[in-house]
Amino acid sequence: MSYLVLARKYRPQKFSEVIGQQHIVSVLKNALKANKVWHALIFSGMRGTGKTSIARILAKTLNCLNLTEDFEPCNKCDNCIEITQGTSVDVIEIDAASNRGIDDIRSLRESVKYVPVKCKYKVYIIDEAHQITDAAFNALLKTLEEPPSYVIFILATTEFNALPLTIVSRCQVFHFRPVPTSVIFNQLKNVVIQENKKDKITDDALNLIADLSTGSVRDALSLLDQILSLTEVYNVVNISIVRQILGYTSVEVVHKYVELLTTAQPKLLFDYINEIYYSGIDLLQFSKDLLEFFHQLLYKKVSDINSSVYNVDLFKDKFSTEQVVAIIQQLIRLSEEIKRVEYPKTLFEIYTLRLTHQYKEIDELIKLIEQQKEVQPTQIQQTQQSSFVQPQLNSTYQLQNNQVSYQQEQQNFQPEDFWQKLLEIVRIEKPLSYPILAESEVSLSDDTMTIFLPNKYLLLSLQMQNLNLEKIIKENFGKTIKVYYDVKQSEKMVFKDTTEQLQQNQQQTQQKTVIIKPKKIQQTDPVVEKICSIFSGKIVQQHKKEDNIQ
């Protein structure tokens, strides 16, 4: 008999065998118990999460001749067997990727008229339903709304948003979730036990497979299939064999490169890059692996979490958190750019140079900032007294403190001014945070401020610099403002969300919200310049010398 791939061999045949979709199974079972299954269902969700499997189980449950008390199919009666084998004339699976046109849907509409041959229900499982053309969907509308009582439609799709609303509103929708890594791991473990291979593969190898499948049980089982075939070559497959097979750079190579980085000697690094390049290591994969390494190192430094792959302990004292964040930012760019260039080795070398510079420069920068801090306390005091806080805030404001709103104060206390002044204070008190905030868009209302950061690593960076804006605002302006951070996904998204949120806010609180965009300016301050070069940032606002806080 030909080999049956694991993903098919372990297809769940009853509800209790389905993993990670309990929310769907329980709703369906309740509907079955109450005899209230809708006539048109949508199963939406990522690939390999159980849509087709549950559709078939439901078809069996509806037609099983010996349904169990627990509303599971018996899997033994004729109907169950035929549906499992895919030979039932009453359970029809249609691949909409190849039957998407109006003629296909017309013939489907015709066939719906005929009563089931053997089963109680005729079940149409339409896979990749989003591929159906608009005209064909229109032809289906009426049938979907009022199908004969013996017909059930199940539309399965990985792209829910591509379905027309007219279709969605006529169906009961079930959203399948990506299955958590730990749940997939348990499933893989069960499979290797049943396959009598549990001593042939280690748990950390299974964990890596579960992790790589990012929520798709089918992907996990397919990968396991490939890996298990290696047990004929290796006695036991462990995580480093899996990594090697999947094309990851070996842990030793990553460790050695990082070690060389700490020497900050470009010559040694270039020789090593040469060596690994000509040994056939893919530099894109290597960049991603380095990114993963530093990501794990960051976890180690911030939360003391150890990596299951790398020996991050070895490096945790050799890099400051700022260095790790800066390196991660560079590596993200490298892994993006390296896909597009003709000479990946050259690009890799350039980035290596940058990384070595950063490694050295961040130390210098921290020293520079320390020096600045030593001279600045008196300047800050003067600022608080003379520059803007007192003149700007009238006595009413100071007396009533938190209760005073922008509306009352608007003529003296414009949100834009407020933000600029806050930035000035941050520039002195938290110089590393300044360029990040200055580059961010801000939404400011009476008592809340949301800062939209360009990416999540900057958010991480702010957290690590212990920036407490609420405290700074309270101390310098005597005002209580809740500060939220958000990561700007894309211009379009944020605008949409922000406006929606603003509208809601305005309706709820009648407050005025102002959006402040970052400004573009020239670059002069050496510390800021250095920060920009290290973090690959840019200066977005700078005041003239005479405007500076003295």
Ligand SMILES: Nc1ncnc2c1ncn2[C@@H]1O[C@H](COP(=O)(O)OP(=O)(O)OP(=O)(O)O)[C@@H](O)[C@H]1O
């Ligand atoms: N929730 C699950 N529980 C148990 N096994 C699952 C689950 N989801 C997927 N599988 C495994 O993956 C295989 C494929 O699953 P299925 O065909 O149901 O996925 P699907 O969601 O329809 O995917 P696609 O969108 O690619 O059609 C199954 O045979 C089974 O081995």
Ligand SMILES: [Mg+2]
């Ligand atoms: Mg499917």
Ligand SMILES: [Zn+2]
């Ligand atoms: Zn049965």
